Amino acid sequence: MIPETRSIKRRLTAITRDALSVPARQAVLDKQILPGSSVLDYGCGRGGDVRALRRMGCEAVGWDPFYQPDVRLQPTAIVLLTYVVNVIEDPAERRRTLAHAWELAGTVLIVSARLTWERSKVQGEEFSDGLLTRRKTFQHFFDASELRKFVEDVTGVRAVSAAPGVVYAFKDDAARLTYLARRIFTGDQWLTSDDTSSAIAALIDYAERRGRPPRIEELPPRMTQQLRQLRPEEVRRLVSNAAEPAKLTEGAKRTTLNTLLFLAVELFNGRGPFTRLPLTVQLDIRTFFSSYKEACQRADRLLLKLRDDDYVRRAMTASKAGKVTPTALYVHRRAIERIPTVLRLYEHCASIAAGRPHGWTVGKLCHQERAVSWLDYPDFDTDPHPRLLTSYQVDLMTFKTTYRSYSASDNRPLLHRKHEFLHPDDPDADKYRRLTGAELRAGLYERPHLIGKESGWEQELLRCGRALRGHRLVRNRK
Incomplete structure (x- = not known):
């Protein structure tokens, strides 16, 4: 990353913040950054993310050509490139900066940039492929898919858009697949276990949700210790005898569909070999499909149906x-x-x-x-x-x-x-359905072309002499 020029004042784009930036917060939510993680904020500006990550227990350092130029750069597991590429006015330097950040990343590079819809918020004149502001700062505004493509072109790997304007590039493709699996197999957390009995209960819960008993390699390390006095066949027998057959059947169906969804998404973003899949997904395929080939063929047909x-x-x-x-x-x-x-x-x-x-x-x-x-x-x-x-x-x-x-x-x-936007068994569906019925009986939906916006809806409430008290429709006494 080359320091700013006389005509472009990049340092002025750095803001002071105490909380995590949006990209860093997204990475925490996605478990890409955990307490204890080693993080380099490349182009850290005033260092807000570095301070916040250190408070989380991360080993975080920041480098910036203006604010932190003396920090020694060295490879780090996680590299943040937060709102940096969008302030570089030279497209060739923009690519070099991204390439250098990629070289420094040991596990994952997290890239973020401002998006095209923010352009209207910035006043300036056309310059290079962006805007030059009155403060002599530069902004290139990316389309969300353009940013992902830019990262893929420079890094040479398949990247994933984690959120609008936030892209992950993984050094190991297996890590990318693990991230994708986590997005699809939601609610896959283990129950807390404090002793042997609760550990067995957690195994049964897992089996019912997944449709199959877990392998020992899938167990959390603490649970492995809690069950160390039991032989593997004893654990399997306990789970098999205690799990409810109906829940196992429903879990198997859900896991089969989730596996097809995962494989179809993987093809959309580039499919890898079986051995690179997360272990849990490999075990699902071995349990619920005749082969990896058969699972992929079914997933391909699903994708074609789109x-x-x-x-x-x-x-x-x-x-x-x-x-x-x-x-x-x-x-x-x-x-x-x-x-x-x-x-x-x-x-x-x-x-x-x-x-x-x-x-x-x-x-x-x-x-x-x-x-x-x-x-x-x-x-x-x-x-x-x-x-x-x-x-x-x-x-x-x-x-x-x-x-x-x-x-x-x-x-x-x-x-x-x-209620129509929910599943019928949602706990709030009946309450919303009752309100809709009351509004229909009151004649509030007789002019559908009027009620799609606030002003028309308020007019119809007045016309019908009604008012809302929470999710109850009452007569307007005014």
Whole structure:
């Protein structure tokens, strides 16, 4: 990374922060950074992430050509390149900087940059392939998929978009596959075990959720110690006798579908050999499929079905979770894992291409085109008609992304019939369904073209003489 020039003042883009930056926080949430991890913040600016990571118990150091130029650079397991490539005005230097950061990374390189939707927030004149601001700083704004492609071109490995504007590049492809598996096999944590009895209970719980008993190599180290006095055949017998057959059957079905989803996602992002798969996934394939080849063939067919408009539309219609409209399926994030596997694949492919945002409430999967949107209704659970805050969409045909914020709007879109976005067995579905029934009886949905936004909805409430008290509809006494 070359120091700033007289005409470009890169140091002025560094901000003071006490909490973790968005990319570093994402890496912590994704378990790429854990307490004790060795982290180099390459281009650390004023060092906010370094201080925050040290408080977490990480061995973190930062280097910056202006603020920390004397720190000796050496290979480190995890390298952060946080909002650096976007402030470099020379495209060739931008690539060299990324390449150097990649050389320093022992395990994973985490790259982040500002995205195209932020361009409207910055005033400046066209310069190189970006903007030169009045403060003599430079900004190149990436499209989310452009950033992933840039990282892949320079590093020569398959990268994954962890979130909009945050990309992971792994030195070992097995680590990439482990990360992908963690995104798909959610809720795979072991129960806490303090003694032999609770360790056996945790084994039974795992077997019922996975559909098969675990191998000793899969056990957490502490649990291995707790069970050391038992022979492997005794453990298998205890699990086999105590596990409920119905739960084992349901777990096997779920694991089979998740494995197909994982293999299809892997092909979307480049499939590797069987031996590079996470051990748990290898064991799933050996248990539930006749061979790796058969599992891959079934996953390939699943991926091909994404191109079939009729098949996708039928899957949406058949889904017990979510609301189907003439153009798309809308489904709450609590129900996203309950939709058909081909639709889960649809959403996962979009997330890997351009990053799934951290804050989202409802996913929108189009069936007339191939595009996924993540819509954020932050008050979904408390507001009977939550207002839309942000929308982030990726077009799977072009990989272009669009983002829109409604925070400054005084007439935001809002939701009705909230129960339709959930799975029928969601604990809140009945409460929302009762409200919808009351609103229908009151005539509030007689003019659907008016009620999609705040002002029209308020007018209809006044017309019908109704008001809302939480999730109850009452007569307006005014």
